[in-house]
Every structure is written in C-alpha cells, then in structure tokens.
Amino acid sequence: MLRLTPFTYVTPASVAEAVQLRKQYGDEAAYMGGGTDLLPNIKHRLAEPKFVIGLRSLREMQSIVREESGGLRLGGSVRLSQLEHSPLVRNEYPALADAAAVISSPQVRRVGTLGGNICLDVRCNYYNQSEHWRRAVGFCMKKDSEICRVAPGSDRCWAVSSADTVPVLLAHGAQVAVFGPAGERLLPLEELYRDDGLVPMALQPDEVVAAVRLPPPNGLRVVYSKLRIRMSFDFPLVGAATGLALDVDGMVRQSRIFLTAVASLPMRVRAAEELLIGRPLTDELIRAAGDQVFRSTHPMDNTEGSIPHRKRMARVYVERALRDFARANPDA
Amino acid sequence: MKSLFTLRINGEDRTLAFEHSKTLLEVLREDLDLTGTKHGCELGECGACTVLVDGEPVVSCLFLAVEAVGHDVTTIEGLQHGSVLHPVQVAFAEWGGSQCGYCTPGMILSAVALLEQNPHPSRDDIKEALAGNLCRCTGYTKIIEAVEAAAGSMTDGRRLHAQAG
Amino acid sequence: MPKPASATAPPDAEPVSSPRRDRADGPAQADELHIIGRRNLKYEHLAKATGGTKYTADLKLPRLCFGRLLRSPYPHARVLHVDTRKAEAMPGVFAVISGADLPERYGIMPSSQDETAFAIDKVRYVGEAVAAVAAVDELTAEQACNAIEVLYEPLPAIMSIDEALDPEKPRIHEDQGGEGNIHKEVHLEFESPEVGFAEADHVREDEFFFEGNTHAPMENHAVIAQYELHGKLTVWSSTQTPHYVHRELSKALSMPTAQIRIIAPPSGGAFGGKSEMFSHEVAAAALARKAGRPVLIELSREEVFYCHRGRHPVRMRIKTGVRKDGSITAMHFQSWLDGGAYGSYGVATTYYTGALNTMPYKVPRYAFDGVRVFTNKPPCGPKRGHGTVQPRFAIECQLDKIAEDLGLDPVGMRMRNAVDPMSGTVNGLRITSCAVRDTLRAASQRTDFQARFRKLPFGTGIGLASSVYMSGAGLPIYWNPMPHSGAMVKIDRGGGVAIYCGTTDIGQDSDSMLAYIVSEVLGVDPIDVRVCSGDTDLTPVDLGSYSSRVTFMAGNAARQAAEKLRDLLLDVASERLETPRERLRLGGRRIYNRDDTDRAIDFIEAVQAAEARFGTLAAAGSYTPPKLGGKYKGSGVGPSPAYSFTTAVAEVSVDLETFELHVDKVTIAHDCGRAINPMIVEGQIEGSAYMGYGEAVMEEQVFRKGLHKKPSLLEYKIPTILETPALESIIVEGPDAEGPFGAKEAGEGPLSPVIPAIANAVYDAVGVRFDATPITSDRIMRALDRAKREGRIAEPAALAG
C-alpha cells in the first residue's frame, strides 16, 4: 500500500491561527483542504511535510454567502460537491457547478475543496509519479534535478495548470480573498497565477485562500467544456471557459475566454476576446475567434492525449460555446 | 505523531491510537480489522476504498483518519442489522452484481448513499452515482440491474433477510 | 448459509435463445435438470456483498511483517554490485535478500527458463526486482530498500519490434532464442496456400497492429508466506495457478514441493495476469524463511503494471484469397510479437497468434509465420483470449474489407465460410459442437444488422465480427500424462457434501460451478455443498484458472467424482425402493422413481444406508482431455476438447467535431454449449465485452524513454460506468457432448469479436479504416483529416479544420 510519510496534523480554530501556525512551523508545514492533491503528492514523495494544517473544518471558510454587491462569496473550504449541488451556484453561475461536476469522481469531489482546486499543484506526467518512477527517468527540474524532461533544452518547467473550476472563476472575473500574516487582502484571481511551473502561484507560502468572490453575472454567461478520455476520474486535457455578455442589439459587450490544461497557468486568450468585442456573433466572427484560440494554444506533451487534438478541441469548445450564445440570441 | 482518538464506526465508538498520517483506509483495515474496505490504488483513482462519512461516499485512501473524528463512518460491515442485510447487498448477490467482488463493498456503499437521497433513481442517476467506482469484471451491467432491483425492493417495503449461517 | 433458492432469482430466468436446448447429454434429461440452467444464487454469494470474503491481503497472522521489493530504474543495465549491508543494519529490518540468494532459474514454460527471482547479472526492464526487504512496517521497508546500494552499468535499451529484429543491436538474453533478439520463431504450412491463392478471384493483403494492454485487476497482487520451523512453507497468494506456483516456487527456493503448500484465496480479478509465479512470491517465501516470521507483500498499482504478462503488442500481415462468393481459398498469416523482457508464456502466445485462425471460418489452405522478440519492457503473457485476440482483430477487419470489395453482406459471407459441427481444420484441430451460425443469426437479428449496415447517417455505424475460443488447452504446459483436473467429493452422514478441487475462484465463480454440478448429480441443493478449492495440500491438482478450462475440465472431474457416489446411493435406493436403477432420479434431496415420484427415499437416508454398506462416502474424479491435435511440431497449441463461438455487433457514433467515439451498444451472442447458470454466463459475456471495449478504444500499455508511460489507474484507462456501452448478451446453447452437462467456455471467447466489431462499426460510421488499436480521438481526427484532404469522405461539412 502507498503510505504517507509521518506528520503531525493540526487543526487551527481560525484562519488567523492557521496562518500563525504556518509561520511557526515554516516550510515544514503544508496547508491542506481536502488533501486530494496533497496526499497523493506525499504518497509520491513529491512533498514530505512534517506538519499538516487542516483547513477543511474551518467554519469561516465553509460557507457560500450572498454579498451586498449581489455576487457570491465562496469559502475556500467549500467542497467541490457543494459547488456542484448548491442551488445558488447552479442558478447564478451554472458553468461553475458544471466545472465542479466534471472533476474527478463523486467520492473525490466530496473531499476536495475549492481552495485546493485554486491552489492545485501544476501537473506533468513526468512529475506526478512515484519516487521510483521519477528516479528511473532521472528526476526533473520541478523536483530533485535540473533538467526538464518535456523540454530538455528549456530553463523553465512547463507543468500544466489543471484545475477545472479556475477558468470558470476567471471568466466570471472572480476576486480572491487571501489571508496572510497582515490580514486579508483582496486581489483579482487572475493575479494569483504565474506562467512558471516551478512557482505557479503568486501566493506567499503562509497565505491562505480564504474565499473567492464572484461579481454578479450582469448578463455574463459562461460555458465550460472539458476534454478527457473517460467521463470520470480524468483531469482535463484541455478545458475552455467561454464567457460572453451581449448588448440588447446583439453586439458582444464583454468576452472572457480562459483555457485550462494547456499552459502552466490558466490561459487567457485575449486576442480572441478582443476580436469579439463590439461585434455581432456571426459565423465568420466565431470562426475567426476560434482561429485565434487555436493559434494561441501551445500545449506541451506532458499530459494525456495528443497535442494536435488538444489544440483543436480548444478551438472547438470555444466555437461551440459561441454558437450556443448566438443561437440563444437569435437577433444577434 | 501518534495520538489517541475516538472514531464512530458503524455506530460504535472505537477509541484507539494511531499516527496522524494514517488514512482512514489504513486504520479501518489494519487497526480495526475491518478488511471489507478494499484498495486498488491508494491515490483516489479506483473507488475500491469507498466508505460513507456522514452518509456520503468518500475515498478513504485520501481521507485522514484524524479528520473522521466527530463524524459517522459507515463501512460495508456496517450495512447489515444483525443478520438482516441491506436490500442493496441482497440485490447484488441475487443479480450477479459481483464477480470477483473486490469492487463490491465500494459499489454497494455508493449505491446505498444514492438510494438514501434518491429512492427512484434513473439509469443515468445510477451511473452518475457509481462513476467513481471502477469494476474490472462485470461490465457494470449487472451492477446497474442490482441497484435498480434494490430500489424497487426498498420502495416495495420488502424486508430482505439473510438466512442464518 | 443463505438459501440458494431459485425462488428469489430475477424474473426473466430463461436463457434468451436456445436453439437445441432439449438435446441433453448423459443420464439426466434436460427436462429433469434441477440446478443446471437456472439462475441459482452464487456459492457464498453474500460474502462478497458484506465484506466477508477474505482476499490474500485481508488475512492476519501473528508477528506478520511487511516485505517490499527494490526495483530496477533502468530498462537495460548490467548489475555490477548489490550491497545490502546498510539496509540490514537498519532498526526494524528483519531480512534482506538479493539475486545472489536465489540464483535458480525458472519460467512457466519448460522451454523458457529465463527468469530469476531477482536480477543477477542484468536488469532487463524498469521495474524488474533486484532485492527485497522484510521489516516491521512498510515505511521502514521502503527506507531500507532506498538504503540498498546497486551499481549499474546502463546498456542501450531495445524498445520496439524493429529494434529487436535488428541483429546489430545488443542482445537482451545472451543465451536465449535466435539471432538478434528473436525469442521464438514459428513457420507452419498446411496444404500449399499458394495453390489456394492461385484459385482465388480476389487476394487481399493488409497490415494490422494491435497495441499491448494489461489486465488491471482491481486487486493488486498480494502474497503472505509463513515458514514453520519444522520446515514447511505455506504461501497464500492471489494467483490463478496455485499448481504452477507450487512447482516454480519449489524450483526457485530449491525446496521439495512436498514441503510447500500454496493456498489461493479468492482473487480480486486476474484475467491471466496472475497465472505464473512472480518475484514477489519468491521474495515473500525467502524472506519468511530468513526472518523467521510471516511476511506480507502487497504490490502497489505501479508494480502490478511491471508484473504485466499482459496482451502482446502484435504487428500482423494477412494475405487472404477468396472466391467471388466470398469463400476463403487460402490464408497466410504473419505475426510479430513484442514479448518484453522474458519468455513467460510467450512461446505459447506466439503459436496462438496462428493456431485458431482456421476457425470459425473454413480455411482450406493455411500458412503461419510467427516471431516473438525480446524488448526491454515488462514481460507480456496471457490476457483473456491469450494470443487469439490480436489475430482475430486483424482477420475480422480484413473480412469486412473483403466483403466490401466483393459487394457481399458481411453476415452472409461469414455464414458461407462458417465451420461445421463435427469437422476439423486444416491445421489438425478437431471441432465438435459448434453453433457459430446460430450466434451470427442471433446477433444480427437482434440488432437488425443487415437493414442498418451501410445505411446509417454519416457519423453513426454498425459493425459485426465473430470468433472462436477454447475450453481449455488440450495439452498441459509441462508435458505429462496425468489428468488436467482432479476433484474429490465426500458426503457427510448428515447429508452435507464437500468438494475438494484445485481450481481457483478468480471471480468467474468456479466454486459455484462445482457446487451446481455436484448438486445436480447428487440431487441436493447447492446450499448443502461446501467447496474447498485452490489449496495444494488439501485439493487434487487442477492446472489453474486460465485458458477457460475450468468449467469443462474441473466440471467433468467433479461430475465424475459425484457420479461414483451417486452410483452407490442408487444401489441402496434401488434396493429400498424395489425399483430398477434406470428409473431412479435424484433431486430435491430425494431419490425417486421417475414414473412414480412419490416412491422415494430421502437423500440422508440413502447416504446413511450407503455409508453403512460401503464405508465412508468419498470418491475422486479426474479429467484428461482426449488425444487431440496434429502430428507436426507446434501442434500442441490450439487443440481443445471443445470450442466456443461468438458473434458481436457494435453500434457506434463519432462526434464529427470532437472526434470522440461513443460505443453506444454491444450485442454479443455466445455459444457456450450449455449455460450452467445463465446469470453467471451473462456476467462473463458482459465482462469480456467490456474489456474488449476498453482495448478497442482506450487501453494501451505504452512506454516512453524506457519507462511505462501510464503506470496508474488514472493514466492507464480502464472504462468507467459512464462510457461503458450498453451490453446485451445472448446465450446460444448447443450442448457439447463432452462438456459437463453440455457446457463449454464463456469467460474469454466473448472478448475478441468486440474489438473488430467496433473497428468495423467505426468504418461504417465515417468511412475510414482503423487497422491499429486503440481507436482514439486523436487517431480518428488524423484519419478524417487525411480522408478529407484526399477527398475520400463525402461528408466533411461538419469537420472543423
């Protein structure tokens, strides 16, 4: 049986105490939401924390509440299954419920949390392997070696941002409430991510993702589509969140397109977004936006599936979503 | 670190000492001798280790035993009342829902949780509920039939008894 | 024990189709069968549903400690030095062993004695065992393994069939096989195929590739070994062949078999992946002997991928000649098998890629060339349908092409060529019962195949294929004239019946099968029966749960044993009832007069009278196949006392934008002779079809940089409940005269036609052929792009480019 390495588990009574404990134990400590990412990583000896700070039972991080703005505040320890089934989320941010519902398996979704999904370690099929396997391949830059096995000439790590909810949150323009030693700060979720597999998050090690704040949709509709080989268990090979708001006259007022599983960060396709703004959703425009998505997508060969198929699907998913929007707004 | 904890397993309080880094799967199988809970990957990738925590199926291989403190844990051993089996258990046996039987405890627990929530599931509901349980033997067909039969028998109010022995 | 009453059985208890159902064999007439043919509950059926079944790793022994194997990080390297001293000195470590401790060579085939428990001079694949540790817990064992120092000198790795065929490349085994890295070469020719090709109106040559894949049973292999000071070793192992482990372990440990006891607890799936001895089994035994305490080794999922012995990747070339009417005049079949690093069952596999190609269609002239090569990957071996699944894929896809070339209906063409009952093949195989035509009819009618084939809208398709499989091999793996299966039956004076048989229940319900057969013969209820199986100390030898031999062979052995006791009971009953024996029947725990059923005595009464008269009621039975097979070298692979036949129809749809392939439904008609329990037979058919589906569309054991690319259940795709197609099984019964109550196999045969049926359906859907497995979205995308570029498909509108 794969075993965890020994650690002491601590349960803080508040987020503030969690941060305090993290400071106290230093880099020997790790936060844990549900542990569905952290524990496999420990079993693969990718991490060996001596202290695990449990966040899942923190009341203040467990709720989904309506904000004054009319948006929602989702606690960092909200479980994926809650996102999937919450009527508030389902009705107002259906793509978020959809994205949560296609993560892994029902049993994992009941354990995994939103905070953990936001902070999900970037993935690579040279990296998410046992110690024996990684030793056999000669380890890699992300752990225990200097070389990237996917792109041996490269001086960076190309591990893949693989969270399903994140592109949807980003398409909705989510903000994130980060709690650190200096208290809570609010920043756009987008600013949390860096295009670097080694340090994929602009989060201080002792900071906690306490909550996500979703602005009211204001006419913005988001569609999430995910490519995977099986309908359950599988991480995305590509995932596309396509967000669009149309004017009364059918012109695109707002567009936000984010892809997961094609880069080390959830990738925004600005060129496609800009193309759409102020225009009616014609077949040609949709096609052109799809071209942009296709051209901007450069997956590496470190996930399942093939690069050409993943690239093509990025385009297909965005185009499909746009066609759906166009159909739903026949005046456009 | 090893500490003393009280876990509520199948309705019984069990006080025992274990390492914080032990998963619920390990404590059930190794410390409590509840070997009905199986494992095929220990990474959340197969569902063989499914148990119910507060009535909800979770992967016990990615669930720390310490985090189960204060919650109700149900394993396959906890489904029967005395010699009276849960209708889903009986239906699996009657409909050929198990072959090697290794996925069966997890499957049954996922199915029991489903029927608790939704006594009249459609075929798609059943598939969704069992989407986290791999079976390599049956092709799932007889498993689906067993769950449908169990749903039928539960709503019929039929009590199913295991014979003594 | 619960009541196995058929009263609680599901409603539609009749087998769906039974063309010759009433032609029963043996003394009991079909209409008088009490147990056989019904949806009886399975033996110990509630244990699995209550967590009560004890698999190997569930067993607890006092002072149990934990073993772990150190495995090679190199695909090919010389082992210069192994230093275990640091590991031995660690607290909590009880024993450490490595190659030097166990130098004896072994192998499942007598001709391939090429393995040792641990690598000695060389490692030949990533994951090969190099040393092992027993320690107080698994973490300590892991640390101790990390403390073992091994000095390797890496060698170039051979990772493909082409590299292995290159005589310039370094050799993986200096002392095995032929030139380069060829392990085995076979050349057979029957009745001058050239003549047949000359007679043909149409000759087609095609190449196919079948990707390797693995069993992935849900239970990882586990073993517990206990060595007692008086020199006896007991090993509990999740194996499907305790007899072979018994033999091989004795060799590997240099210990007499008489002192070794192998127990095979119920196994959490096997599918061929647990059918020979593995390093961890030797390791547990040797560690237990050295540590003086019982040792448990549970493999991780990754290690199971290294054990492998799964489906060989096979490249195939077929040349087939046909007349205008579709009848086959000749076939030349060539196969190249990527065997991995060791022999395993590979010699047999090589033959199997050629042996059953002369069925289920008449092939009057036939040639076969097979080559198996060594590569630096985990050894390949037998997986469900051993060696016949790959050629079946090739042949059935080629037949679909030929039918199209000739403008023939694929069902009609298969009907025309189908082999006949009580016939033979050009390569000397004996065919007895055979309902292949019935399976073709049943599957095509149920799916309305002919009306839909080539007529569905672009993107949806239907395809068909048929196949054949064996009910056990006619010859044993190691040559010997002894029975292939033995069983003992004992009747207690209280009426309880015990069966002792070396079979192992790997989920195929062989324990149930034994209980049904013996209950039928003795007229008791299966609930009265206890089955003790898979224990080399207590049970007579059965060769193992592989090649679909158990129902046929062990079933016959148990039947024979039970019949001996039945005859004693009839003796006393006949006297008591003053009725001639021929009129007596057994059933419902009574022995009664067929013509006057009230004239009866209770089973127990008969038992006690018989015991008083004859002494303890115990008898042994055994089964040895008749002499089968031709008189040429290699004729030992392929013969079977009976063959099963199957036809599968697949219905698919392809998303023309995402290239996702959905297999919506698979309908499988299978000729199993007689269904001893239709529910169990359906389960075997459905499980086989499921596995075939996985192999067709997603499963692949592939390598990158010398390493397994997908060593986990997340990456190695086994289908979940969500994408698994609807499966409909149709049992076709045509009782076999030699099978127990007419039964033949059902556990493997239904797999192979599913794969070509899906490939043929995909062609029907999108007009593009897939001559390699698995048929992934990526491949569909590339093929459709190409076809579109070349103007070969008419419906490109929906295809995004």
Ligand SMILES: Cc1cc2nc3c(=O)[nH]c(=O)nc-3n(C[C@H](O)[C@H](O)[C@H](O)COP(=O)(O)OP(=O)(O)OC[C@H]3O[C@@H](n4cnc5c(N)ncnc54)[C@H](O)[C@@H]3O)c2cc1C
């Ligand atoms: C078989 C399997 C399949 C999976 N498939 C998918 C999939 O398809 N899509 C997908 O998106 N995910 C998938 N996952 C990953 C995972 O289950 C989810 O991403 C889940 O949301 C992670 O949440 P968690 O709470 O379990 O994370 P944890 O493991 O608890 O944490 C993940 C990381 O985030 C840190 N962290 C956790 N919470 C916080 C917080 N509040 N603040 C700061 N840091 C924090 C932890 O220190 C850790 O480094 C899969 C996992 C498994 C085992």
Ligand code: SF4
């Ligand atoms: S992308 Fe390169 S460096 Fe990063 S995890 Fe993969 S192999 Fe390692």
Ligand code: FES
């Ligand atoms: S053991 Fe496989 S999911 Fe837990």
Ligand code: FES
């Ligand atoms: S019955 Fe064997 S894995 Fe499901």
